[in-house]
Amino acid sequence: MIYLGRNLLYTLFTLSITFGSALFFSGCTEETNPVETSPDLQTIHLRFAPYFGTEPLQLGEKYLTTAGDTIVLTTAMFYASEYALVNVDGSESTLEGITLVDFGDSQLSSEGYFEVDLKGEEGTYRGLKFNVGVPFDQNHRDVSTQSEPLGPNSGMYWSWNPGYIFFKVEGRVDSIGTPVNFLYHTGEDNRRKTIRLASLNGNDITEFVVEASDGHTDHEHNVFTVKVDYSKFFEQGVEIGQPMQVKMKVAERTNHVGPKDLADRTAANFAEMFSWVGE
Amino acid sequence: MNNIETRKNIAALSLSLIILGVAFTSCSEDVGVTPPEEELFTYALPEGFPEIVEPEDNQATEAKVELGRHLFYDKHLSRNLSIACASCHLQEHAFSDPNRVSVGVDDRIGTRNAPSLANVGYNRSLLWEGGVKTLEQQAIVPIIHPDEMDMQTDTLVDRLRGISPYLALFKAAWGDDDITIERITKSLAAFERTIISGETPFDKWKRGNETALSKSALRGERIFFTERGDCFHCHGAFNFTDNIFHNNGLSETEDEGRFRITQYNLDKGKFKTPTLRNIEVTAPYMHDGRLQSLEEVIDHYNNGGDGHSNSDPLIRPLNLTEEEQLDLLNFLKSLTDEEFLTRKDLSDPWQ
Known part of the structure; x- marks a missing residue:
């Protein structure tokens, strides 16, 4: 009995140390952020390059859709988040960061690109992926606890149905007579889309190399360009075979959650816009 | 079991409890400020009313409620200093609005009648279509809505930092006088949970x-x-x-x-x-x-x-x-x- 009692207590003691330490670490690791201090991470310069078909896109300029509409884009913004490098074996190495890409931003490069700096380990990869949208947890957290690029002043927050607009595409059809405005603001968790770039099909492995840059963060190493082709956004409407925004049609708009069919279509089209240009 | 044996066991057990305790307290400090028991707000609940359920990270204290009340009645929350929460939630109307729909800054007209806030702490959702789940998240809706207060949260924080009574109010409520939008919405929510009515x-x-x-x-x-x-x-x-x-x-x-x-x-x-x-x-x-x-x-x-x-x-x-x-x-x-x-x-x- 004595030994049993002592053993039991000893077990309790050991258990509580283990359990206690586990709690200590699991509950508090967020505070220490070892990723930031790791010396082995390289800067990856990701450039989002806006296009309309083969032409570089500029807000305010006229472009012709495949349906024959002349349109002008006035706003083109989206969240990119949950970046990851896809390893050769198909596993993923997560990269920190959430970006509000804004092609109306004054910070665009001289070529009109929106540039994002990510941190990742050097190596050969199959490619890169990210989501268009805001991760579930951050999408529903109390907005007053969040800061840029999220938060109440991001211009992307819907307070009456807490969550973020994942992308905004605004503009007008300018072909005939009075211009007709369109305004697509789309969000909600089920419309978060994963974009996979570079060769991720079959067994074909692209030489996607993140190289050591000896501490340089200049724009000569590890520069990768993603084409964002807004002409694809207008190719497929809710009705099969019908494009978004045809001539003379009433103004189309989505608001975060609806109308459902149109919002679903805009999200599907948006995911078609991305392609890999490479280095 | 002899005395020495027992003492050893007790010592081991105490040590393990302390370790557990350390693990717990050090984590809870990261999660948010838990006020001491004696400072927690005591709700005056009418007979038959259930307990008010507070979010774990926003337990009410007297000081927090008092700060929330000051914010609720303060027109500094609106862009042109014309509208307070209380402008559309009037106490003599049980914290509702006698106007058909809300009137915001620059006489902008809303689309809804501001509802009574009586017993709002019991609501499972907020706003007429119920899209918002907590009072903390609701509090920012009228502040940033262009047809209501039309306010930038950064501007609001800067503005309140220049109003001296707030330094003491925030210090009493939050331990220091740092003013943030999170503290503003949480204090407003804490005050709103005290708007309880059941003596009819x-x-x-x-x-x-x-x-x-x-x-x-x-x-x-x-x-x-x-x-x-x-x-x-x-x-x-x-x-x-x-x-x-x-x-x-x-x-x-x-x-x-x-x-x-x-x-x-x-x-x-x-x-x-x-x-x-x-x-x-x-x-x-x-x-x-x-x-x-x-x-x-x-x-x-x-x-x-x-x-x-x-x-x-x-x-x-x-x-x-x-x-x-x-x-x-x-x-x-x-x-x-x-x-x-x-x-x-x-x-x-x-x-």
């Missing part, structure tokens, strides 16, 4: 005071709580609301209510059931303030609504006699908590 003639009657209700009101009570009037199906329980969404047969407008959130066709024209406590002083009625008096409201239900295609099955012509309608009206008037409309702990602290 009806409550007194329920507690055994047989003369608290008139004979007419008593007859009305029977209409209200039976299938005769069928009011209780939606306006039941201690707070006279089922806290869910119904289409009560109002004619269709552009405002599709709950459908905005769910995009589910059967939710078209559904709105959250409001409390009927203090209903006598919260005119006008309905989500868009379209009905001016309780007589009009009773008429609406007595007629079986306007014939919305998505009307709740309970909405049907009731054929109440004129006397029954008057009895129902008198019962509704017995739900007014007079003391609540002037209670000092809920009134403007800046005056």
